[in-house]
Amino acid sequence: MKKTALKLLSAALSLTLLLGAAGCGQRQAADPKGPAKLAYVPLDDRPDNVERAVYLAESLDYKLLLPDSSLYATKLDGQPLNPNGEQSGDRAALYEWVLRQEKEGCDRYILSLDQLLSGGLVGSRALAGENPVTLSDGTTLTETALLENLLSVLSQDENNRVWLLDSVMRLAPTVGYGGFGLNEYAALRNYGAMARPHLAGDDLRVDLITADYRLGTDGQPLAVQSAEPLPEGALSQYLSARERKLNLGAHLLDLLDDETHKNFSVLIGVDDSSLEDSIQKNEIAYLSAHLREGDWLLSGVDDLAFKAISALYLQDCGWEGAKASLRYIGGLEAEPACAYDYQPLNVVVDQHLEFFKLESLSGTRGADLQILVLTAPAEPERTGDYAWALNNALAENRKNKLPTILIDASNDAYGTVIHDALTQQAELSVLLAYAGFLDMAIVTGTALSHGVARYAWLTRSPAPETNDAANTAFVKSLSDGVIKDFAFRNTVRNDLYTYVREDLKGSPDNFYRPEIDSAAVLARLEADMEVSAAPVLANFSGGKLITSLSPWVEENCGTLTISNYRFPWNRVFEIGMDIDREATAPET
Structure with a gap:
C-alpha cells in the first residue's frame, strides 16, 4: 500500500517517542518458561474490561500489560476529570504507550480502537467531526494518521499478533455524559430504531449510508418523537458521531486490505441494538462486506476483550476446534434474549460457535464439552421445572465427566429462583465458565470465551x-x-x-x-x-x-x-x- 508523505513523517516522529518505560520484555518464543507478555488497551475502565480480562489472560499464562488506569478511564458528567483534563481517555498517551511496548519487544496486542481513537466507548458515541491528537513532543496527528501510523509500526514485525477491537455505534449515546439526558436517550434511540432505506450492491457505500440517516424507507425525512424538546443541535450531533464512527471503521478495513497487514485480526462488536431494521443495519452490512478472512463482526461489545484474549490463545496453542453438545432450557431460544439484541439468541450462539471453531451436536454422544443455555421461560408457570432440568443436566455432566459451560440468557426472567437452586444444589466451581450478569447481547461471548479458553488450556x-x-x-x-x-x-x-x-x-x-x-x-x-x-x-x-x-x-x-x-x-x-x-x- 502506498504511504503518504504525511504518514511517513508522522511515523518517524512517533518512533522518536519510544523511550524508557518498561515494556513487554523478551518475546514469547524466547522466554518459554515465563508468561507471555500481552499488551492491552481496554475499551474503558469498567471491571469486565479490566479485572476480569486480567484474570482471563493470567488463567492462560499471559501477563497482561496495561497502561495506567487514568489513561483509559471514563468520567460521567460532574465527576472529577482525568489527568488529561477530559472525561475520556488520553489518546496521545495511549498511542505512545503502545509504541513503547513495540520498542521493548512485545509481539502480542489487543487494542481497543474506540479507546485509542475516541477515548473509550462512551467517547466514541459522542465525538463528531475531526479531533486531532497532539503527542507529547508537540506533533499533531489527525485521527486517521494516528491509525495509519499505529498499523504501520505494528506491521513491521512479522512475529506480531494484533487484535483490533471496534464497534458499531449503538442506537443512542450515553446518558449522563456530555450533558446527555434520559429524554435525549429515549428520543434518539427510538429515532435510531426506525427503518432506513435498504442499500445493497454498489449502493452500499459510506456516503450513501450516511446520506440516508435522516430518511425513512419511503425516502422522506424522519421526525424525532420526543416527550420534551431536544436541545438545539442534539440530532445533528448524534448523526455526526455516527458518521465519524462509520468513516473510521471503513478506513480501518481499507488500510488492512493488503498483504502487509496479515498479522492483524479485526473483531467488531454490535453495541446495544434492536431487532428492527434500524439505522445500524446498513452500517453492519457495509462493515461485514469488507471484512477479510479471519475478521469478525459479532453481537456484543463489552465481551470483545474476552473474545480476543481467547482467540489469541487459541491461535498460539494451535487450536483446531472441538465438538460441543448444545442444549437450550427454557424454550425461547428462537427469540432475541432482550430488547437490545438485533438477532435471535440461537443465531448469536451459532455465530459464536463458528468463531471458536465449535461443532454443534444435539446430544452428548461424542461431545468434548456441553454448552447449557438457559432462556426466558416459554411457560412462566414452569420455572421450577426449568430449574430442575438445569440442575439435573449439571449433575449428569459431572457424573459423566463432561465439562460444561453455563449461559444464563434469561434476562432476569426467573428472579432468584435459578440462582438459589444452583447455589444450593450444584457445584459451581466445576464449571468451565458462567455468564449472566452482563447485558444479554454479551453473555454468550463472555461465557464461550472463558469456557473454550479453559477447555483448550486443560487439553493443551x-x-x-x-x-x-x-x-x-x-x-x-x-x-x-x-x-x-x-x-x-x-x-x-x-x-x-x-x-x-x-x-x-x-x-x-x-x-x-x-x-x-x-x-x-x-x-x-x-x-x-x-x-x-x-x-x-x-x-x-x-x-x-x-x-x-x-x-x-x-x-x-x-x-x-x-x-x-x-x-x-x-x-x-x-x-x-x-x-x-x-x-x-x-x-x-
Missing part, C-alpha cells in the same frame, strides 16, 4: 494441574461472574438503587449529580454483600475445581474471600472487587 497446557497461578486466576474469573450475578445483580443492586434515591436523595446513576456521601453507599454495599455473597462463597470454597481432563483430575477449589469493593464509575450499576483464593492442600 503441559501439566495444567500444577500451574497454581493459572488455576487461581481461573477461579477468580469464574467466581467474579457468579458472585456479581447471583449476589449483586438481583438483590444488592436493587437495594442500593433504593438507598441512594430515598435515603441519600441522590442519583444511583451518578454519585456526583448531586454529590452524595459515596462512603455511605460503599458501606451499604459491603454490608449487603457480606450477607448475599456468603452462600456463593461457601459453594465455591466447599467445591472442586477441574484441573485436568485426561486424566480427569479434580482438586479442592480453595477458600475465597472478597475485599476492596468499589464503584469504578461512581454509580450503582457495576462494582469492582478483589477476590483472593487460599488454595487447600490436595487430598491424600
Whole structure:
C-alpha cells in the first residue's frame, strides 16, 4: 500500500517517542518458561474490561500489560476529570504507550480502537467531526494518521499478533455524559430504531449510508418523537458521531486490505441494538462486506476483550476446534434474549460457535464439552421445572465427566429462583465458565470465551494441574461472574438503587449529580454483600475445581474471600472487587 508523505513523517516522529518505560520484555518464543507478555488497551475502565480480562489472560499464562488506569478511564458528567483534563481517555498517551511496548519487544496486542481513537466507548458515541491528537513532543496527528501510523509500526514485525477491537455505534449515546439526558436517550434511540432505506450492491457505500440517516424507507425525512424538546443541535450531533464512527471503521478495513497487514485480526462488536431494521443495519452490512478472512463482526461489545484474549490463545496453542453438545432450557431460544439484541439468541450462539471453531451436536454422544443455555421461560408457570432440568443436566455432566459451560440468557426472567437452586444444589466451581450478569447481547461471548479458553488450556497446557497461578486466576474469573450475578445483580443492586434515591436523595446513576456521601453507599454495599455473597462463597470454597481432563483430575477449589469493593464509575450499576483464593492442600 502506498504511504503518504504525511504518514511517513508522522511515523518517524512517533518512533522518536519510544523511550524508557518498561515494556513487554523478551518475546514469547524466547522466554518459554515465563508468561507471555500481552499488551492491552481496554475499551474503558469498567471491571469486565479490566479485572476480569486480567484474570482471563493470567488463567492462560499471559501477563497482561496495561497502561495506567487514568489513561483509559471514563468520567460521567460532574465527576472529577482525568489527568488529561477530559472525561475520556488520553489518546496521545495511549498511542505512545503502545509504541513503547513495540520498542521493548512485545509481539502480542489487543487494542481497543474506540479507546485509542475516541477515548473509550462512551467517547466514541459522542465525538463528531475531526479531533486531532497532539503527542507529547508537540506533533499533531489527525485521527486517521494516528491509525495509519499505529498499523504501520505494528506491521513491521512479522512475529506480531494484533487484535483490533471496534464497534458499531449503538442506537443512542450515553446518558449522563456530555450533558446527555434520559429524554435525549429515549428520543434518539427510538429515532435510531426506525427503518432506513435498504442499500445493497454498489449502493452500499459510506456516503450513501450516511446520506440516508435522516430518511425513512419511503425516502422522506424522519421526525424525532420526543416527550420534551431536544436541545438545539442534539440530532445533528448524534448523526455526526455516527458518521465519524462509520468513516473510521471503513478506513480501518481499507488500510488492512493488503498483504502487509496479515498479522492483524479485526473483531467488531454490535453495541446495544434492536431487532428492527434500524439505522445500524446498513452500517453492519457495509462493515461485514469488507471484512477479510479471519475478521469478525459479532453481537456484543463489552465481551470483545474476552473474545480476543481467547482467540489469541487459541491461535498460539494451535487450536483446531472441538465438538460441543448444545442444549437450550427454557424454550425461547428462537427469540432475541432482550430488547437490545438485533438477532435471535440461537443465531448469536451459532455465530459464536463458528468463531471458536465449535461443532454443534444435539446430544452428548461424542461431545468434548456441553454448552447449557438457559432462556426466558416459554411457560412462566414452569420455572421450577426449568430449574430442575438445569440442575439435573449439571449433575449428569459431572457424573459423566463432561465439562460444561453455563449461559444464563434469561434476562432476569426467573428472579432468584435459578440462582438459589444452583447455589444450593450444584457445584459451581466445576464449571468451565458462567455468564449472566452482563447485558444479554454479551453473555454468550463472555461465557464461550472463558469456557473454550479453559477447555483448550486443560487439553493443551503441559501439566495444567500444577500451574497454581493459572488455576487461581481461573477461579477468580469464574467466581467474579457468579458472585456479581447471583449476589449483586438481583438483590444488592436493587437495594442500593433504593438507598441512594430515598435515603441519600441522590442519583444511583451518578454519585456526583448531586454529590452524595459515596462512603455511605460503599458501606451499604459491603454490608449487603457480606450477607448475599456468603452462600456463593461457601459453594465455591466447599467445591472442586477441574484441573485436568485426561486424566480427569479434580482438586479442592480453595477458600475465597472478597475485599476492596468499589464503584469504578461512581454509580450503582457495576462494582469492582478483589477476590483472593487460599488454595487447600490436595487430598491424600
